[in-house]
Amino acid sequence: MILPGASLTEAAEVAERIRLKLNEKEMLIAKSTTIRISASLGVSSSEETGDYDFEQLQSLADRRLYLAKQAGRNRVFASDNA
Structure with a gap:
């Protein structure tokens, strides 16, 4: 996703x-089975x-x-040291 004008923090x-x-x-995936979605995201900025x-x-x-996946998934990394 590209966010024009957004800082790294934003x-x-x-x-x-x-x-x-x-x-x-x-999400219901079967008659009585649900799953919860997780997401790992990496963020960078031209700044x-x-x-x-x-x-x-x-x-x-x-x-x-x-790095986010290696750290346990379901997280956001916006630096290499997060």
């Missing part, structure tokens, strides 16, 4: 709101790199997505 807050909204919903280079920003967000 983008991370949007990602966290999305994660929480997804997590609060239960970190000083330039809007889509490939670089995508790579940064992707790396953070994998």
Whole structure:
């Protein structure tokens, strides 16, 4: 998702709101079986790199997505140290 004009902090807050909204919903997948959706999200911003280079920003967000998954899933990472 691209959020023009959003800072890294603002983008991370949007990602966290999305994660929480997804997590609060239960989905019926069978007659009496429900599941809860979780999401891991990686966030990056052009303010970190000083330039809007889509490939670089995508790579940064992707790396953070994998860090979020490795840290236990269902979380948002907006830095490599989160």
